[in-house]
Each structure stands twice: as C-alpha cells, then as structure tokens.
Amino acid sequence: MNRRDILKAFMALGVTAPVVHANSEDDMDIELDLTKREWRKILDDDAAFRVLFKEGTERPWTSEFNKEKRPGTYICKACYQPLFDASMKFESGTGWPSFFDTLEGAVETKRDFKLILPRTEYHCSRCGGHQGHVFDDGPQPTGKRYCNNGIALEFVPEGQELPSLRNAA
Numbered sequence: 001m002n003r004r005d006i007l008k009a010f011m012a013l014g015v016t017a018p019v020v021h022a023n024s025e026d027d028m029d030i031e032l033d034l035t036k037r038e039w040r041k042i043l044d045d046d047a048a049f050r051v052l053f054k055e056g057t058e059r060p061w062t063s064e065f066n067k068e069k070r071p072g073t074y075i076c077k078a079c080y081q082p083l084f085d086a087s088m089k090f091e092s093g094t095g096w097p098s099f100f101d102t103l104e105g106a107v108e109t110k111r112d113f114k115l116i117l118p119r120t121e122y123h124c125s126r127c128g129g130h131q132g133h134v135f136d137d138g139p140q141p142t143g144k145r146y147c148n149n150g151i152a153l154e155f156v157p158e159g160q161e162l163p164s165l166r167n168a169a
C-alpha cells in the first residue's frame with residue numbers, strides 16, 4: 001500500500017461513516033397530538049381555544065382563579081393533565097394566576113419572540129396547549145414566576161376526584 005492508497009482508504013472511511021441526524025428541538029414531543037381543528041371541536045370555549053392553541057393571552061384580572069385560595073390541583077383545560085398544586089400558587093399582583101413551581105414534567109418551555117424582548121413560553125407537556133410565560137422574578141425557593149392564563153386551567157378542589165386524562169375522540 002503506498003501513500004496514495006492509504007489516503008484513498010481514509011477517504012473511503014470518511015464517506016461511509018454513519019451520518020448522525022440530530023433531532024430538531026422545534027419538534028414538540030407530545031402524547032396527545034391533535035390538530036387545531038380537532039381541538040376547536042373539543043373545546044366549547046372560544047376564548048380558551050384562542051389561548052391554548054393560538055397562544056393568546058387573556059386580559060389581566062379576568063380570571064376567577066386570581067382569588068382562588070383553596071387547596072387543590074390546577075389541570076390543563078385541554079387534556080386535563082395536572083400542572084400545578086395549589087400550594088405552588090402565590091399572589092403576584094399581575095392580574096394573572098401565578099405559580100412558583102409546576103408539577104414534575106407537567107410543562108415544557110420554548111423561546112417566544114413575539115415581543116421585542118424574548119420571553120420563555122411554556123405549555124402542557126401532554127397536549128402542547130399554551131399556558132403562559134415563565135419569568136425569573138418569582139419567590140423562593142425557585143425564584144420562578146409561572147404567569148398562567150386562568151382560562152387555560154381548570155381547578156379541582158382537594159377531596160374532589162381528578163377527571164381522567166382526555167384522549168382523542
């Protein structure tokens with residue numbers, strides 16, 4: 001084998017090396033993957049649909065949950081996955097129900113460039129329904145403020161049974 005042959009051999013190796021495809025980070029890996037049209041049929045509430053599946057924002061001080069103080073669980077209005085325990089709620093003074101933490105694995109985040117300053121959007125990890133934005137000015141122990149659209153949630157008071165997770169019709 002001369003030098004040229006060795007070079008050729010290396011080149012061949014390079015060409016046949018396996019190609020690794022990186023997973024796109026934009027792909028939401030969600031369990032209940034319905035189209036907007038399907039969700040439109042399931043959700044009878046126009047305003048809730050706009051927030052959950054068109055990333056709308058409800059007007060501040062409009063949610064009944066601003067005043068809700070009972071123990072219980074906040075669940076995703078679209079698929080019923082539990083997102084927050086009531087013990088994670090705090091009074092932020094913003095006019096939106098606010099939480100300093102989420103139940104484990106309940107939400108996923110992505111960057112949102114709708115305003116000039118990028119914000120971190122978060123959504124239900126099960127159905128992808130938009131819930132709100134998370135900021136770094138929350139109380140301890142997390143320092144996070146999950147600013148949630150009340151209309152994207154349902155509240156289940158303690159002692160009441162959680163509804164079973166919604167599945168495709």
Ligand SMILES: [Zn+2]
Binds near residue numbers: 079124125126128
């Ligand atoms: Zn959901």
